[in-house]
Amino acid sequence: MLFNSLEFLVFFAIVFALYCALNRRWQNHMLLIASYVFYGWAEPRFVVFMAFTTIADYFIGIRIDDAATPRAKKRWLIASLIMNLGLLGTFKYIGFIAENYRALLEWVGASSRWDFFAYLSEHFRGPVKWLGMQPEGDILKIAVPAGISFYTFHEISYVTDIYRGHIKAARRFEDFAVFISFFPQLVAGPIGRASWQMPQFQRSRRMTYQGWSEGLALFVTGLFRKVVVADPLGALAKNVFDHPELCGRWTLLLGLYCFSFQIYADFAGYSDMARGLARFMGFELIQNFEHPYFSTNITEFWRRWHISLSTWLRDYLYIPLGGNRKGTFRTYLNLFITMFLGGLWHGASWTFVAWGSLHGIYLAVHKFIMGDKPLKVPHAHIEGGTAAVHPGFSALAFGKGIITFHLAALTWIFFASKTFKQAFEFLRGLFVHSSKARGVHAISLNRDDLTAAAVGLAIMIFLVDVPQYLKKDQWAMLRWPFVARAAGFLILVLATLLCRGAEHVPFIYFKF
Secondary structure (H helix, E strand, C coil), rough: CHHHHHHHHHHHHHHHHHHHHHHHHHHHHHHHHHHHHHHHCCHHHHHHHHHHHHHHHHHHHHHHHHHHCHHHHHHHHHHHHHHHHHHHHHHHHHHHHHHHHHHHHHHCCCHHHHHHHHHHHHHHHHHHHCCEEEECCCCCEEEECHHHHHHHHHHHHHHHHHHHCCCCCCCCHHHHHHHHHHHHHCCCCCCHHHHHHHHHHHHCCHHHHHHHHHHHHHHHHHHHHHHHHHHHHHHHHHHHHHHHHHHHHHHHHHHHHHHHHHHHHHHHHHHHHHHHHHHHCCCCCCCCCCHHHHHHHHHHHHHHCCHHHHHHHHHHHHHCCCCCCCHHHHHHHHHHHHHHHHHHHHHHHHHHHCCCCHHHHHHHHHHHCCCCCCCCCCCCCCCCCCCCCCCCCCCCCCHHHHHHHHHHHHHHHHCCCCHHHHHHHHHHHCCCCCCCCCCCEEEECCCHHHHHHHHHHHHHHHHHHHHHHCCCCCHHHHCHHHHEEEHHHHHHHHHHHHHHHCCCCCCCCCCC
16 A cells, blocks of 8 residues: 555545544554554455564563563564564575575576475475465565565664663553554564654654644655656656666666655655655654755765665664774774664675675775764654754865765665676766667667756755755745745645656555
């Protein structure tokens, strides 16, 4: 069920009407049921796995909270990590592991009798099909439950924070269960933290005119980003990335720009819509994007891009690895490992690993260049937003911003490519070949489509992003005079209605 579909608007209207009619306790029960209906709409059987880990982690959290010794607490924590990472690994990575394991067997010349994945596919076809694994010959192709990466991270942070003594375990099951399954953020985040969100489910919520106006502004802005900017840019980018060998240098560069802004508008659009839906009901989710392409260095970029993931990786991976406390080399290594695994979290493919690894190298190099000099960049706060700090406009800052954007854009080549061959073909055409189109059936971007997408992008940047950035205020448009505010939102709504196609394009991060 997509946020940009009519069926979802009907679903939310029903949920919101019931929500307004109930008290806090019954609201949580209703939200829990609605969230499971939302999650199971396309594939009901995957509800079972989310329900299983939710029930297990509810009791594990209580066990950790009540454990008498640190050793007992650690045993329960390890049990939770094995369960959550085991399920995530099975669904998301078993095909990737099988493929690479088979390649290794062929490389060393080992007998096929060592291929236990083929044995599993041959002898357990019934159970693996129910799990979503579709045998193709002697290879298992697995269907990944939507949002499993996100709700798994919710649960890991929850039990870890109890273990660290940062929060107490939830004693009402429905409070914890609705925190894990809350439908606005279930499929693609933002990744929630129990320390910030759990209290919101445990107390009464206030629905106010300000909350409704802010929620509507976020939803309209997010829908505009998705429909008017991301989807048209995505269609253009797909033509280029599907056949980079047929594109000239300038077409490749335009395709790369299209994808760079597509993924920002698509994911930031989803995050805005999720936050807007939550605001309607009196909840506040963390701000997941803070104009990342205005960053002047790569460290700042990661404090503005996918903030809920970057802070999660920092708190539950980078710092436990030692952070910057174990010497210079370990700091660089920890940065690399964190981003390497962050890339793997996005998908079971070496191209995602390459994307994450490049960012790990970027961060380590920037750390080396900066040394001990403090970085004046925004630090994400889990408690609902970010500190809006920016360096102001100058020629130097503009130049740094251009360089940072292009460094990030180069990594998107691996993110958007299905294979290394495709990525290297793209890079070769971008840096080696001439600007002439390559091949008889050369591809070029349609000028009318490119113009329409550029107009939508310009509206997003200058009507939404720039005012927010300059005013350090995500609600900048709501503070304009009435006529200007009405005109601004009218432009967003009309553009969305005009660009809305018959086919609803899924959000990019639904597959992660």
